[in-house]
Amino acid sequence: MNPWERLKPPLKIEDIEEIGFQKASREANKIPYKSKVETARKREMTRVRVLYRFINTNLLRALKILDVYFETHQFYRDLINLYYPENEIKRIHKRFLKLVSALEDIKNEYLEKINSSNSPDEMRKYRRVAQGKFATFLHRIKEDMEFVLKLYRYAxxxxxxxxxxxxxxxxxxxxxxxxxxxxxxxxAKTKTASYPFTTKDIFVGHIEHRYFKAQIIDTPGLLDRSLSERNEIELKAIYALKNLRGDILYLFDISPEAYYPISNQINIYREISKEFENRELIPIANKIDSPDEGKYKELKEVFGERLIEISCLKGIGINKLRELLLNRIEKFYLEKLSR
Ligand SMILES: Nc1nc2c(ncn2[C@@H]2O[C@H](COP(=O)(O)OP(=O)(O)O)[C@@H](O)[C@H]2O)c(=O)[nH]1
Ligand SMILES: [Mg+2]
Structure with missing residues (x-):
């Protein structure tokens, strides 16, 4: 599961400030009047406490987003690091951790001051100073909070x-x-998601075996052309896939309308096979319902018995392919269990 999917993000700094201040004064106004001094005390303390809690909740949400980064699998970390360097994440994480206690210190200091005062004017003054400190605090973390929010939206x-x-x-x-x-x-119904450098959404599907489950994902724009045409960051996005376990199903288009000539399709196959050397590549000829005989023959000559032949359109060869995948899934899990 995407480890960020279910997290609640923090609000933007401007919203924390605006909503927090409003909420604090609303809560304070709900406190019924008893006597001048006691009511003033309760109300001012409430304003400080409610504002503190609101800021703190948001700070903790930001921290959680970063915590997840440190706990998650290398696959996700590599994808995050394409745009969000680890040292920057570490710096902000450390800073926010410290700020949690700094924030609490401000709250405690001013609650104490208001609590030990007997003058409503003085209480109001302390509450205002606390509010000022909270506001300064928020402005100081604005940029780092933006970073966390951007990371979250991407993640x-x-x-x-x-x-x-x-x-x-x-x-x-x-x-x-x-x-x-x-x-x-x-x-299971496929989900769409985005992957860096893919312009189209990708499909993530599931294949269910009696006991085990596997995922199957589409890679438009990633493993679809020569790796030599890629720049460094695109290659990093592609190499993040090396963290996953399972075979690569490589589709060839043998129809007359194919996007690339067959020699080119074979070259890409070879490049991927070389780059993902710890993964098995399964060569699959698709569109055998409308083959270009020359292309078909060439592929058969290169791959021989290994070539899987299918037609997604007509449903030819699909059951056989599914059988093969189920066997592979079983093999992966048995290997895992025996380790
Ligand atoms: N004739 C034929 N067309 C197919 C077959 N499988 C897919 N197509 C068509 O090929 C086109 C591209 O399919 P798509 O799945 O979008 O390819 P992708 O770009 O690799 O994801 C679509 O118009 C499909 O309907 C097949 O087995 N035979
Ligand atoms: Mg597609």
Whole structure:
């Protein structure tokens, strides 16, 4: 599961300030009048306490977002680090941790002052000073809070997968039928998510085995063309996939309308195979319902018996492929159990 998906984000600093101040005075006004001094005391203390709690809640939410980064799988950390460097995350995490107690100190100091005063004017003065300190506090963390919020917005849209489980990646040039295949093979309804450098949303599906579950994800814009055309940060986004376990299903388009000539499709296959050397690549010829005989023959010559032949459109070869994947899932889990 995407570890940020269910977190509640903090508010923006401006909103914490505005809403916090309003809430604090609203709560204070609810306190019924008893006597001048006692009511003033209760009201001023409430204003400080409510404002403190509101800021603190938001600060803790920000901290939680960063905590998750440190606890999560390397797969997610690599994706975060494409835009949010680890040293910056560490710095803000450390700073916010300290601020939690600094904030509490301010609250305690001024609650104490108001509590031991007997003059409503003085109480009001203390409350105002506390409010000023809280406001300064908020302004100081504005930039870091922006950083955390941006990180969160990016992180929660990342694909929701279990990096400890089996994940089949569906690769291949554009238009080879990757999305179609993910949809056909998935039992549970597929979810869409975004992945860095993919312009289209990607599909994350699930394949269910009697005892085990696996994920299957589409990779539009990632494993669809030569890696030599990629810049450094794009390569990092692609290499984050190396943290996952499971085979790569590589689709070839053998129809006359194929996006790339077959030699080119084979080259991309080889590059991926070299780069993901610890992963098995399964060569799959799709669109055998409308083959270009020359392309079909060439692929068969290169891969021989290993070539899986399917038609997503006509449903040919799909059951056989599903069988193969279920066997692979079983094998992965048995290996894991025996370790
Ligand atoms: N003839 C034929 N067309 C297919 C087959 N599988 C997918 N397509 C078509 O190929 C096009 C691209 O499919 P899509 O799944 O979007 O490819 P992707 O870009 O790799 O995700 C769509 O128009 C599909 O309907 C197939 O087995 N045979
Ligand atoms: Mg697609």
């Amino acid at each position: 929660r849209r990342l694909p929701s997968i279990d990096p400890e489980g089996v994940t089949f990646l569906v690769a291949g040039p554009p238009n080879t039928g990757k999305s179609t295949l993910v949809n056909i093979l998935s039992t």
